[in-house]
Amino acid sequence: MIVTSGYRCKLLNQKVGGSSKSEHLQGKACDFIITGMNPADIVSKIRHSDIEFNQLIEEHGANGSWVHISYNKGFNRKEVLRYKNGIYTKL
Numbered sequence: 001m002i003v004t005s006g007y008r009c010k011l012l013n014q015k016v017g018g019s020s021k022s023e024h025l026q027g028k029a030c031d032f033i034i035t036g037m038n039p040a041d042i043v044s045k046i047r048h049s050d051i052e053f054n055q056l057i058e059e060h061g062a063n064g065s066w067v068h069i070s071y072n073k074g075f076n077r078k079e080v081l082r083y084k085n086g087i088y089t090k091l
Contacts, residue, residue, distance in 0.1 A: 004066055005031040023054065029070035031059070039065045043080065043091070052076050058091070060084040 007027040008018060023029035034042055043058045046069065054076045057068040060083065068083075080091040 023070040
């Protein structure tokens with residue numbers, strides 16, 4: 001597992017185009033890849049596991065694809081999304 005983004009300060013979050021409400025700003029989210037696995041398979045495995053999460057997003061951008069996962073103790077919605085071509089789709 002390679003974490004490509006974790007906690008972000010406000011300035012960094014703005015520079016990468018992150019949401020002003022991003023859980024990265026609170027250290028509650030990370031983006032990652034797993035060598036040899038595609039994001040859709042990672043999302044599927046986590047989604048069907050006992051892992052607690054708030055959001056789980058299969059993300060596709062100009063610089064590749066990755067998985068976003070966040071955790072918010074006591075408020076985990078288990079929301080699963082795909083982000084591609086600027087559009088979020090519920091999975």
